[in-house]
Amino acid sequence: MDDSSEDVTDGNTEYGRKAFKRSRSHFTDRVTADGAASGWPVEPGRYRLVVSRACPWASRALISRRLLGLEGALSLGVTDPIQDDRSWRFTLDPDGRDPVLGIRFLSEAYDARETGYPGGVSVPALVDTVSGKLVSNDFQQLTLDLATEWTALHRDDAPDLYPEPLRAQIDEVAEGIYRDVNNGVYRAGFATAQEEYEQAYADVFRRLDLVSERLAGRRYLVGDTITEADIRLFTTLVRFDAVYHGHFKCNRNKLTEDPVLWAYLRDLYQTPGFGDTVDFDHIKRHYYAVHTGINPTSIVPAGPAMDGWRTPHHREQLGGRPFGDGTPPGPPPAAERIPEGHRP
Structure with missing residues (x-):
């Protein structure tokens, strides 16, 4: 949106x-x-x-x-x-x-x-x-x-991202993540009163702590494969240190400082279909240049450093099958590949 x-x-x-x-x-x-x-x-x-x-x-x-x-x-x-x-x-x-x-x-x-x-x-x-x-x-x-x-x-052997037996559980998990994390970072970032900001800040990190606990012993949020719930969490987590930590003042800690969430995020980022859609240049320039009410100078920060995204995550030790009975997608079409320098 x-x-x-x-x-x-x-x-x-x-x-x-x-x-x-x-x-x-x-x-x-x-x-x-x-x-x-x-x-x-x-x-x-x-x-x-x-x-x-x-x-x-x-x-x-x-x-x-x-x-x-x-x-x-x-x-x-x-x-x-x-x-x-x-x-x-x-x-x-x-x-x-x-x-x-x-x-x-x-x-x-x-x-x-x-x-x-x-x-x-x-x-x-x-x-x-x-x-x-x-x-x-x-x-x-x-x-x-x-x-x-x-x-x-769908392509042959596409994964089932919204399996019918798990839909109620996916919806429940995704709703809490939407309210407190996906939208919570915006509630914190656009807050105009201290109490409003602190409530949103508390909601963000309370939910992230719960998610971290949930993922400590399981590879994915629901079931043993990637589902809609993981997609919805990933799109906020991948922006967290680059934007939400500083720009939206969600700065209790960075994602890289949570061993579970950082490993989970790297696992998904390295999965075909996730990291190959992420353009950090577009992300940072949009947030810092467009939100002039928050960042009136429109200066785009040089950091954070992009190293570490491709390091081993060891999440495969928890089991799970990323694509279930399906297979990974092939490389993105040439016209849709992220330019050099826009991702690690």
Whole structure:
């Protein structure tokens, strides 16, 4: 989801102060196997996934798409990590236009769907290439649908990221992580009152401690394979030391100082489909340059050091099968590879 102030609203919390509150996705149409309920059927090549590699919510969809082998069926548009007042922009593409959609700004797809839409323009965004209209910006549902509704287009031996027997447990674990970690770092970072910040800070580290305890004796969050729950945790953890520790003042400790979480994070980062989607240059430039209310100088820090990400993690000693009965994805398409110097 968009990390700009456009997509956050103030609201009363249970502790009685004005606080950060993430706005709900406005466009929640679903692309389903037959399209019977939504009118949007799964079709190869029909939809385009627009992301920012800086955004943790969009990164969920990037990872799911890679693990499931949907690159040939669902094309990818990547925005500039720096927005302007007209929203996410396609300045990384020739002539500043998305080569498939033909638009300069993601807001144009929103306008094609609903003229004068007053909310923020967020990623990930699923866009219909036939009409140019936005289909969905529902980051919570999108990856679940990729895992369950797009199965006819999955690669051979794709993993089951949302296995039916474990869905209730995955949902429960993911909900706590979303509330206290995924969104908790934003509640801390955008806090405008001390009490509000300290509550969010406490929530973040309480949940991280619980997760660390859970992962001390098991390789993955739910079951013995990678699931949706791991994807959702990874996208926050991978940004933690580079952004959230300093920029969002979540500074009790770094992830590298928690032996369990740091090993878990390295394990996933070294797994095909995870680290090969991460662009630390985009992540740092977006957060530090766009959030001028937090960082008015827009100076992007040189650190932290990127060494250590590829060191042995030894998590395989806990057992588990990363892809279950499936296999790892192959290398990313050449056009989607992260540039040299943007990742360890």
